[in-house]
Amino acid sequence: MDETIRKRQRRKDERPGEIMSAALQEFALNGFAGAKLTQVARRAGISHGTIYNYFDTKEALFRALFRAHFVEPLGDEQMVDAFGDAPFADILRAILRVAFRQAAHSEAVVLMRILLLEWQRFPDLAEECYRELFGKAEAMLRQLIDYGIARGELAPSRIDDSPLVLLAPGINAALFGPLSGLPDWEERAEIAIDAFAESFVRGLRKP
Amino acid sequence: MDETIRKRQRRKDERPGEIMSAALQEFALNGFAGAKLTQVARRAGISHGTIYNYFDTKEALFRALFRAHFVEPLGDEQMVDAFGDAPFADILRAILRVAFRQAAHSEAVVLMRILLLEWQRFPDLAEECYRELFGKAEAMLRQLIDYGIARGELAPSRIDDSPLVLLAPGINAALFGPLSGLPDWEERAEIAIDAFAESFVRGLRKP
Amino acid sequence: MDETIRKRQRRKDERPGEIMSAALQEFALNGFAGAKLTQVARRAGISHGTIYNYFDTKEALFRALFRAHFVEPLGDEQMVDAFGDAPFADILRAILRVAFRQAAHSEAVVLMRILLLEWQRFPDLAEECYRELFGKAEAMLRQLIDYGIARGELAPSRIDDSPLVLLAPGINAALFGPLSGLPDWEERAEIAIDAFAESFVRGLRKP
Amino acid sequence: MDETIRKRQRRKDERPGEIMSAALQEFALNGFAGAKLTQVARRAGISHGTIYNYFDTKEALFRALFRAHFVEPLGDEQMVDAFGDAPFADILRAILRVAFRQAAHSEAVVLMRILLLEWQRFPDLAEECYRELFGKAEAMLRQLIDYGIARGELAPSRIDDSPLVLLAPGINAALFGPLSGLPDWEERAEIAIDAFAESFVRGLRKP
DNA sequence: GATGAATGAGCTTTCATTCAT
DNA sequence: AATGAATGAAAGCTCATTCAT
Structure with a gap:
């Protein structure tokens, strides 16, 4: 059971990253208004509804993307x-x-x-x-x-x-x-x- | 009457430019997907329907904008x-x-x-x-x-x-x-x- | 031309009433949450998009309905x-x-x-x-x-x-x-x- | 161990009542369409998935609510x-x-x-x-x-x-x-x- | 030519329901 | 039995586009 929980947990922990990664591509390609969450979901290999388990709105996803990336520097x-x-x-x-x-x-x-x-x-x-x-x-x-x-x-x-x-x-x-x-x-x-x-x-x- | 016709004509000739000028602002502010033709029309002081007398689609307007501007150089x-x-x-x-x-x-x-x-x-x-x-x-x-x-x-x-x-x-x-x-x-x-x-x-x- | 404008005008003036009338039935039948604007539109014989030319949101339509009716009394x-x-x-x-x-x-x-x-x-x-x-x-x-x-x-x-x-x-x-x-x-x-x-x-x- | 089983049993027996009680509030507040099962679950202090162990659908829960209450009279x-x-x-x-x-x-x-x-x-x-x-x-x-x-x-x-x-x-x-x-x-x-x-x-x- | 009412495809978002764990 | 991640149908709403006037 420890095993299964860990597996599920891993999934849950990875999802936001997967979504954000897919979102990055989509936003980069189409900008904020042009990006479609359905397409983000498709890129991430999930259903669009799932995105909303992790991000409240499209804008929240957009912001999370930036929040996550602007800690690692351009160059050390x-x-x-x-x-x-x-x-x-x-x-x-x-x-x-x-x-x-x-x-x-x-x-x-x-x-x-x-x-x-x-x-x-x-x-x-x-x-x-x-x-x-x-x-x-x-x-x-x-x-x-x-x-x-x-x-x-x-x-x-x-x-x-x-x-x-x-x-x-x-x-x-x-x-x-x-x-x-x-x-x-x-x-x-x-x-x-x-x-x-x-x-x-x-x-x-x-x- | 000649007067009014000439005026109208002038109007007709200027319209595309006015629209494109308004469109430039709107596209610059919101990108292609985010730009709204209604807003372009409002900026140009006309009804959104009028835009379609001069440009077939939103994309056509976008392209016309570029076509018009890339003849005059950045600097001489x-x-x-x-x-x-x-x-x-x-x-x-x-x-x-x-x-x-x-x-x-x-x-x-x-x-x-x-x-x-x-x-x-x-x-x-x-x-x-x-x-x-x-x-x-x-x-x-x-x-x-x-x-x-x-x-x-x-x-x-x-x-x-x-x-x-x-x-x-x-x-x-x-x-x-x-x-x-x-x-x-x-x-x-x-x-x-x-x-x-x-x-x-x-x-x-x-x- | 006066004629045609009047006809269109009449339409525009009547639309809100038609929509509200349809909305009344729908709300009465299904409550606020259960009412579907598509169904309201269908009742009114228009497209659902048209509703938004007259009412900003579902709630606005709901409120307009009440505002309109509570001037005429139950009985004189x-x-x-x-x-x-x-x-x-x-x-x-x-x-x-x-x-x-x-x-x-x-x-x-x-x-x-x-x-x-x-x-x-x-x-x-x-x-x-x-x-x-x-x-x-x-x-x-x-x-x-x-x-x-x-x-x-x-x-x-x-x-x-x-x-x-x-x-x-x-x-x-x-x-x-x-x-x-x-x-x-x-x-x-x-x-x-x-x-x-x-x-x-x-x-x-x-x- | 007898103890825990009995406790669990008690839990199991009480669950439907707890859910229905929570559902009553939610339905009363929001009507059928407006009531959210997640909210019912939250009121009952359980996960929404659990509701489905006792009631097949939202409508079934709604009906069960009425079935349960219309045996006890308004007044004796x-x-x-x-x-x-x-x-x-x-x-x-x-x-x-x-x-x-x-x-x-x-x-x-x-x-x-x-x-x-x-x-x-x-x-x-x-x-x-x-x-x-x-x-x-x-x-x-x-x-x-x-x-x-x-x-x-x-x-x-x-x-x-x-x-x-x-x-x-x-x-x-x-x-x-x-x-x-x-x-x-x-x-x-x-x-x-x-x-x-x-x-x-x-x-x-x-x- | 100009207008703006009407349309409906398509988007974001919600939520009942399922099911692996 | 309980959980909650995942699903996807369906809803509200937007907006490019059409067209009668």
Whole structure:
């Protein structure tokens, strides 16, 4: 009996996650208004009525989705440490590449994309997600720049106060790339991001 | 009587534009599925039935909106010429600032934002808009870089092949800024963009 | 054109009444929760969507029904005058009979019957209807008793303060009669009411 | 172990009653369609699934409720005897008062009130309950009148054939009183019923 | 051309009922 | 016997679309 209870319990515990996972896809594809709960249910392999055993309304499901995802960060703040004492430029390039890949695929970023359209309907969510996502990212980049300065590679500059601009090309590419219809947009993006990192460190000016 | 007919005619000619303008706001606010034609009509000051005299379906209206807007460019290619023979860095800063302001407010960019969510439903529109918008922007930036090289200020670099990264911070800020809930996000963005332009030209490296 | 507008207008003006009439039947038959708007629409010969052009919600329709009916009285207060200077007992009997028939069929009373079950959900409606209906009835009965006293037929009694008890048998019969399943319950009720009127005037006591 | 079995047995025997008691409240409050079995279960302190161990369907529960209650009478037929040889008028007044109080609170009468709305859906129940309730009442009243005649206080009258009219004011008050919203409706009703009893015996006529 | 009443497909949500545990 | 997760029919309500006027 312990066995059966555990099995059932496991099911009950997993359901919300399964539903939210299915909902994420549906919302991402169709936005809030366009998402159909029947379709969410179908994706989750359950009946639509079951959704209501776990979420009171469509909006509650939507909010739960965000609440659940905005604890795990875009990238871990410790990411910089992982690179040992590599040159700044190498670390920057590596981080931008990873960030781009995450931005292109992570669930948190999919949710941000949804918010780009729905934020006027959910201003509280928008704000919270914005802070969570960009706050983490900014801290990480600041740490990286400090590392570069400490290592004697970088000169202090006004960028120190707006480190997020370093991520902009990656985020942008992740957002708009799919719209291009090009099959190789991800590779192109990575090349551009590499070039960006390199040039940004060296400067565009003629030496 | 000639008078009234002419007036009517003018009315008739203006109607589609009025409707599309109203539709833009509504779609931007609520996405495709969430937009209500009744609300579009109310914004345009007409009855919802009238919309159907000009557009066959909601989707047709949506498409017409994009078709109409993606002829006028984000910025004119000639923009660079307007700056005479100013230093490259000055022109870059000026252009990035203008581009940001346009990205934050121009109708074409509002439509791009809509597509960020709806592109899977309208892949053809997405592709066309992407090409139109970023193609123009890329050409302009390439022209700018050529100008800098010709003027002897810039060294050739890998950026020459991916000039769009220069716009990324502005676009990003325009997209995500409103989500922050900060009342002064536009000013902050302009500061960051200025810093970005400056640093990018000079480079982050210690001289 | 005046013609056509008038015709359409007439339709538009009549719709709410038609819908409310259909709704009355449906609510009377099934109560608030049990009534189905689709069925209301079917009764009214329209589509269910049309109901929402005139009433925002099911509850709004329910309330409108009551608001519309509780202006016309159960019986007119002038009813007593209509009997000229007939003997009190004759007038009483006549009035009780009419009141019973109205109670058995008038729309206002059908609505009261609905409220007998739904009053806890609509306390404001219940109170308003109660006052309107029984207030009118009480005034009429008081007038009748005054008439009997003035004519020298009646002695003042404690009934003068609670004249509604005179209507009780009629109302009761109207409410419960149908439940009996007897085909002749209306005739039986009228006989009982006659006997009641007669006995009430004469008294049960042995002279 | 004998102990626990007996306890369980007791539980099992009591369950149907507990459920029906909870159901009575729920049906009374919301009618048949509006009553929710989940709510019934909550009132009874059990899970809604358990209800189905005792009643096949919602309708079966509804019917069982009525079947169970319409054996115990509104008032006992022997009630009259209990008054010894008091004067007729005293007994009448006492009985009407008791009847009113029962009508205001007894479960049987609550069920009758439910039937006032649902009788068209359950004509068989309505008929059975009607007969049971009013049959008992009628027999009691007839017995009372006979007692009055036997005691030499009353003259025979047409009321002898329709004794239920004597209960009408009480039933009426019990039904409609709560709708008035007046906090003292019960007291008012009792005063009216007293006045009714007194006047009915004496007659309204001037002696 | 303009209107807005009417339609009905389709959505979210509820809840009686089932059944594995 | 008791539970409550799952189901899906059915209801309220919305809104794109039609069409008589």
